[in-house]
Structure formats: C-alpha cells, structure tokens
Amino acid sequence: MSQFFATNEFAPIPTQSFFSSDNVFLLIVIALASVSVIIAALYITRALLHTKNRAEKAFNRVVLQILVPKERKSEGQGGQVGGEDRLEQIKEEIGITETFFASIAGLKAQRGFKKWLHGRDDHFSFEMVTRDNLIYFYIDIPKKMQPFIEQQIHGQYPYAEIDVMTDYNIFTETSSILGAYLVPTQKGFFPFKSYKTMESDPLGGILNALAKAETDNSALAIQFVTRSAHKRWRRKGIEVVREVKKGKRFESIANQSVAMKVLEGVGNITGDMFKSATGTEDKNKYDKKDDYKLSGMEEDMLKGIEEKLSKGGMDVTIRLLSSAENEASAQMNLDNLISAFSQYNVYRYGNSFKAVIPRKQTRLIQDFIYRSFHTQRSALLTTEEMASLWHLPLHSTEAPKIKWLSGRKSPPPHNIPTSGLHLGYISYRGSRTEVFLNEADRRRHLYIIGKSGTGKSVTIANLAKQDIENGHGVCIVDPHGDLVEELLQHVPKHRADDVIVFNPSDMDRPIGLNMLEAKTEDEKDFIVQEMISIFYKLFPPEMIGPMFEHQMRNVMLTLMADIHNPGTIIDIPRMFTDDAYVKSYTKNLKDPVVRAFWEKEMAKTSDFHKSEMLGYLISKVGRFVENEMMRNIMGQQKSGFDFREVMDNKKILFVNLSKGKTG
Known part of the structure; x- marks a missing residue:
C-alpha cells in the first residue's frame, strides 16, 4: 500500500479548451439538426x-x-318600394x-x-x-x-x-x-x-x-x-395604419415581411453604431420628416382597413x-x-x-x-x-331554383291538452310538444282532410289502436279494406271476443243486416223515414215523388208489423204479386191507416195499375234484390249484430267495404 502512494504521480493535462470554435460549430450543427428532426417528427x-x-x-x-x-315585406299603401x-x-x-x-x-x-x-x-x-x-x-x-x-x-x-x-x-x-x-x-x-x-x-x-x-x-x-x-391579424393591421399615418409609404409598410423588418432593424442599429464611432452622427436626425402624402384612394383604403379592424x-x-x-x-x-x-x-x-x-x-x-x-x-x-x-335568401331574391319554405310553422298553443288520445307532437324551434285529443273535444267530432298519401288512414289507425288498448268501443268503416286488415293485426288477445268483422264480400259466411228490423214500435216510423231518405240519395228526386213515398211507406210498415218476424227489403216486390204473402203480414197490423191501404186502396186497384206500380217499385229496389251479395245480407230476417249493443257494450266493429270486392 505504501509503495502505491509513493509512485502515484499525476500526468499533465492538455491545455486545449473544449469550447474551441470547431467544437462550438459542431454543437450548433448537432443542436439544429436535432431540433429539425424533432420538428419534422412533430409535423409528421x-x-x-x-x-x-x-x-x-x-x-x-x-x-x-x-x-x-x-x-315579400309590406310595401306600404303606395305600392312599389323606391330604389x-x-x-x-x-x-x-x-x-x-x-x-x-x-x-x-x-x-x-x-x-x-x-x-x-x-x-x-x-x-x-x-x-x-x-x-x-x-x-x-x-x-x-x-x-x-x-x-x-x-x-x-x-x-x-x-x-x-x-x-x-x-x-x-x-x-x-x-x-x-x-x-x-x-x-x-x-x-x-x-x-x-x-x-x-x-x-x-x-x-x-x-x-x-x-x-x-x-x-x-x-x-x-x-x-x-x-x-x-387569432387576434394577431388585427395587431398587424393596426401597426400598418399607425405607420402610414406617421408618413411612411403605404406599399412599403403593408407588404413588408417579418424578415425584411428584422434586416431593416439590424441595418439601422449597425448604421447608428458606425456613426457614433466616427462622430458623423446626423445632426438633423430628429428634424427629418417624411413629406409623402396619401392619395385619395389610399386614404379611402386606410379608412376601409380601419373599418375592417373594428369587425x-x-x-x-x-x-x-x-x-x-x-x-x-x-x-x-x-x-x-x-x-x-x-x-x-x-x-x-x-x-x-x-x-x-x-x-x-x-x-x-x-x-x-x-x-x-x-x-x-x-x-x-x-x-x-x-x-x-353567404346569407339566407332575401324577400327580394329572384334567383330561380331556390328551395323555399312552403309555409310557416306556428308555436303550439299554451292550452294544448295534456291527456287523452295521443295525436303526435309539434316540433318547434328545437322543442317537442306532445299533442293530445281529450274526451270533450272528441264529442264535438273530428274531421280529417288531406290528399292521398298524407296520412289520414294512419292517423285513424293510431287513434283506433289507442281506443282498443284502453278498452273502448270502436267502429271503423273502411272503403278500401287496408285499414281493417292492419287493425286486425293489432287487436290484443284479451279483446278478441269483442271483434265483429262485417265484410259484404264474404259470400260463404254473410252476416245479416235487416234494414227493417225494429226493436220497438217507435223505431218503425224512424226506420221508414231513413229508408226513404236513402232512396232519395240513390236516385234523382224527380224519379221518387210522393206516390213512391206513399206506397213504399205502407209496404215497409206492413213488413215490420210483426217485430219478432219482420220482413226485409227483398220482400217488397213480393208484396205486390203474392196475396197470400200479404195476408200473412196484414193480420198482424195494428195501424188502421196501413190496414186501410191494403183493404181499400189496393183492393180497388186493377191488375193493370198494380203491374205498373210493381215495375215502378222494382226499378228502385231491384239493385238489392237482383244482386246476390246484397240479397244474402239484406235478405236475412235477423241481423248478425246490433249497433246499439256494439256501442253500449264497447265492442269492436270493423266494416270492410273494399270497392274492389263489394263494387
């Protein structure tokens, strides 16, 4: 150990400095290259x-x-708006x-x-x-x-x-x-x-x-x-305006780049240092003044730049x-x-x-x-x-092919119902308001109008589905048939027994509908009057007349004489050709006026006039008698369902009157 310390001597260190010009230049190059690589990597x-x-x-x-x-906006009482x-x-x-x-x-x-x-x-x-x-x-x-x-x-x-x-x-x-x-x-x-x-x-x-x-x-x-x-654009504009107002030329200031400004600053500093060292500093430095004046267009443009900077x-x-x-x-x-x-x-x-x-x-x-x-x-x-x-079309825009709004949207009323049948919703300015039809409004009737394809049947279907789900009675009369077929698919199981489908085109299982079936004596006159009004809708008034009303009223009242065994519209022609058949109904007549029609008026009528009367009546009721589909339905004495029962017991009645099948 002692020998080690005795022989240990430090070698002389070279005196060349690490910060020589060559090393500094190399470090700068390496640093710049590294920064360039990092920047390039960042941008990639x-x-x-x-x-x-x-x-x-x-x-x-x-x-x-x-x-x-x-x-178009209002143009006042005078008409056209001036230029x-x-x-x-x-x-x-x-x-x-x-x-x-x-x-x-x-x-x-x-x-x-x-x-x-x-x-x-x-x-x-x-x-x-x-x-x-x-x-x-x-x-x-x-x-x-x-x-x-x-x-x-x-x-x-x-x-x-x-x-x-x-x-x-x-x-x-x-x-x-x-x-x-x-x-x-x-x-x-x-x-x-x-x-x-x-x-x-x-x-x-x-x-x-x-x-x-x-x-x-x-x-x-x-x-x-x-x-x-970024707000830097405004700073640049303010600087240009300030320099121009000091008297500098517009083009030299406006188009000067950052590099040129740096070079100009370095040149000014170098020049000042030289003048200070040589003692040749310009004595009139602070007395110099640029006498350049802006043209009218330059003044207008300077004003335009200032206006732009304010926006x-x-x-x-x-x-x-x-x-x-x-x-x-x-x-x-x-x-x-x-x-x-x-x-x-x-x-x-x-x-x-x-x-x-x-x-x-x-x-x-x-x-x-x-x-x-x-x-x-x-x-x-x-x-x-x-x-x-870019702006939306103005009221005065006359360019063709613009997609305009066909009608305005109004906000929903403040008192819109919040319960009842759900009709839909109103979308107004990003808010959605549900629309309902309450019971009180339903009693005042609902009228849905619109051209084909606008959703009338869909609206009715949605209302009917809600009533069916809520256990209410529903009656749908469909002249096309599609609505009934759709609703049948949405009837819940617990309401299947309430469904009645009246389809006249079903020739195999026709449901009877006797138009002369009365439950009480009071209903008879009402039914007769309704039937005569139907004939007035089917034929021109001049083809009906008082004679037809008189004869048809008495015949129908006779067929309704027996409430438990009523006749039908199909039996009307037979009442003028079969005396025995007439007697089977007249025996139950209680109305003396109707009985007198058969015993006095018809008994004194000749066969010739009876035949004329028969042809006149058959021409009106023939469409019911001669049509097999109508005859199978209206020729049954007992109706397959009662409208009063359907309403009172909340039944579901679907009437399919598809024109393609019923005619």
Whole structure:
C-alpha cells in the first residue's frame, strides 16, 4: 500500500479548451439538426393524427338544412318600394346575417398544444349546393353546438325552419369532378368589397351561377369552412395604419415581411453604431420628416382597413366544387362560379379572390367531404364580408331554383291538452310538444282532410289502436279494406271476443243486416223515414215523388208489423204479386191507416195499375234484390249484430267495404 502512494504521480493535462470554435460549430450543427428532426417528427405526427381523427370527428357533426319562406315585406299603401328604400331594405336584411356571424366570431377559439397536434373541431361550414335542380342552404356544425346555432338562427330568422339532414352527395360514379380554392391576393387586413358598398344583393350573382348549371345532372357546391381568427391579424393591421399615418409609404409598410423588418432593424442599429464611432452622427436626425402624402384612394383604403379592424374576424377556407357528366361541363360550371366572386374584388388598394385549382383533386375532394379547414388556403374575413358571401335568401331574391319554405310553422298553443288520445307532437324551434285529443273535444267530432298519401288512414289507425288498448268501443268503416286488415293485426288477445268483422264480400259466411228490423214500435216510423231518405240519395228526386213515398211507406210498415218476424227489403216486390204473402203480414197490423191501404186502396186497384206500380217499385229496389251479395245480407230476417249493443257494450266493429270486392 505504501509503495502505491509513493509512485502515484499525476500526468499533465492538455491545455486545449473544449469550447474551441470547431467544437462550438459542431454543437450548433448537432443542436439544429436535432431540433429539425424533432420538428419534422412533430409535423409528421400531426399530419397523421389529423388524417386519422377527421373521420371520427365527422361523426360528431350534424348537417342542418335551413329553409325560409318566400314572402315579400309590406310595401306600404303606395305600392312599389323606391330604389333607395329597396336597397336599404336589402342591406338591413343582410345585416341580420352579419349579426349571426358576429356571434360565431365571438366564440373562443380552441388553443393549446393538444389542439394543435390533434386538430381543432370548432369550425363551422356554411354551404350553398345545387343538386336535383334546386339550390339548398346547409350549415355543418359540431353536435355540441347545435342548440346554440339553432337559437341564433331562430333569433335572427323567426320563421326559418331547421331540419337535421343526412349528409348530401353531389357525386355519381360516372361524373367528372373539378374543384378550386378561393384565396386572397393580399394580407388579411385588406378589405374585400361588402354588401354595404354594393348597389344590389351580392348573393344574387352567385345564386344565378348556381342555378345555371350546364346540364340537369350537374351539381355545384360552395363551401365556407369558418372558425374564429387569432387576434394577431388585427395587431398587424393596426401597426400598418399607425405607420402610414406617421408618413411612411403605404406599399412599403403593408407588404413588408417579418424578415425584411428584422434586416431593416439590424441595418439601422449597425448604421447608428458606425456613426457614433466616427462622430458623423446626423445632426438633423430628429428634424427629418417624411413629406409623402396619401392619395385619395389610399386614404379611402386606410379608412376601409380601419373599418375592417373594428369587425369580428374569421378564418375561412372557401371551396368550389363542380360535378357534371363530362369534364367540359364541369369546367364551364366552375368557371362561371369563379367569375361570380369577382364582384367582391377591390383591385390595387384592396383585396381580391384568386382561384387555385390543384392539379391533383383528391385531397380537395376529401377535404370537401370531411369539411376540413385548410390553413394555407384560408382567407381572413370579417362578419360583414362573410355575410356578403353567404346569407339566407332575401324577400327580394329572384334567383330561380331556390328551395323555399312552403309555409310557416306556428308555436303550439299554451292550452294544448295534456291527456287523452295521443295525436303526435309539434316540433318547434328545437322543442317537442306532445299533442293530445281529450274526451270533450272528441264529442264535438273530428274531421280529417288531406290528399292521398298524407296520412289520414294512419292517423285513424293510431287513434283506433289507442281506443282498443284502453278498452273502448270502436267502429271503423273502411272503403278500401287496408285499414281493417292492419287493425286486425293489432287487436290484443284479451279483446278478441269483442271483434265483429262485417265484410259484404264474404259470400260463404254473410252476416245479416235487416234494414227493417225494429226493436220497438217507435223505431218503425224512424226506420221508414231513413229508408226513404236513402232512396232519395240513390236516385234523382224527380224519379221518387210522393206516390213512391206513399206506397213504399205502407209496404215497409206492413213488413215490420210483426217485430219478432219482420220482413226485409227483398220482400217488397213480393208484396205486390203474392196475396197470400200479404195476408200473412196484414193480420198482424195494428195501424188502421196501413190496414186501410191494403183493404181499400189496393183492393180497388186493377191488375193493370198494380203491374205498373210493381215495375215502378222494382226499378228502385231491384239493385238489392237482383244482386246476390246484397240479397244474402239484406235478405236475412235477423241481423248478425246490433249497433246499439256494439256501442253500449264497447265492442269492436270493423266494416270492410273494399270497392274492389263489394263494387
């Protein structure tokens, strides 16, 4: 151990420093390369996550179709509205949409690294689409924002109807598809022309371009994918305005990039250091003043920039898509649509739209389907500019093929019944109100009208099903037969014994229905009067007359003489041809007037006049006697069911009068 310490001597260390210029340069290169690799990896991961997540996010969105009624506002007592008044009215109506967009621009934008990496989902898509020869207005929104958007729309458009739709499709297997982006030619703070400086509704030109598709099978779509903008755009605009007001040239300030500003700053610092070191500092430095004066157009544009800075801003990706039978038609429709946006351009001292048509259309089409926001192809638009580009049709809009709302929706009354038969529900502004028909209203009758296919039979079926389930009596008279067949399938087992099906076309098991069957003496005159009124409905009044009434009344009263063994309508002809058959009924007559008809009036009538009378009566009752189906039903002395019993005992009576079977 002692020998070890004796011989231990430290070797001399080289004096070369670790922080030599070569090593520092190498470290900088390695650091920059590492940072570049990390940044590249982040952006690649971000792109992959955006592609992966956009399909999932699409399922968390909803498409709303907005319809407004085509109504003209009141034009006063004088009639037509003057040109200036009409223009003010147009601007006032478009201003409603600007208020709507202001509420969207005021939403807090999604920020943070997580949203940057996975992608934002707080954008809204406002769309105008021509398909099936009609122009539709859609809004695609996140599901969580649906109540907010519906409230905002109804707040600005009280009579608008909002329908949740399955996503539309403008593509076919054989169609040619061509799309384009609209991007600004200047920085975001430069204004576009808006509705406030135009002499008409700017949307009219776009709607006409949408309506004038090259072929009937063509489809056109305009998509504005919007989201709230970062406030940095406003800071840049304020800086430009401030520098120009100090006397600097407009072009040099507005178009100066960040790199140029840095170089200019470095140059100024270097120059100042040189002048200070040499003692040649400009004595008139603080006395210099730029004498440049703005032109009239520049002053107007400066005012326009200030006005734009006062509005809410939105980042907007604008896509145009054309689908047609062939490429030439698709190109023509797209060109017409692009040209319609030239009305918003402010050349030289303003902003304008430039169409960018990608050589490869696949990504554009996919982004259109998923409604993706494209940062590099976006424009900075204010609420005023966005309202100029997209708003619902105005009362004065005359463009063809617009899908209008055919009628307004009214809110449900406050005193709507809350119990009884369930009729359905009223959907009004996102709220659902159930509608019932109470017992008191049912006693005042219910009249259902509507053309074929509007749901009359379905409504009756739903009401009948509820009554059957609740144990009430039900009678359905069906002239078609389908309703009865459907209701038979919904009769519960515990009510099977209550069902009576009266089907005249059932020739094997006909159910009797004797029209001359009376339960009491008082019913006889009532039945006779009802039967005569039926004949008046079957034949013109001039073919009936008092003679027919007189003879028919006495014959039917005679057939009803015996309550327990009544005759039928089928027996009426026999009463004029068979004396023995007449005597079998007259012996039970108690009414002296009816008996006198047979013993005095008919006894003194000659056979010739009886034959004439017989032909006259048979011509009226022949349709009952000669028709086998009617004869089997109305020729039975005892009816198969009693209407009074059906009503009092809550039975279920189905009357199938299908015209195809009964005639």
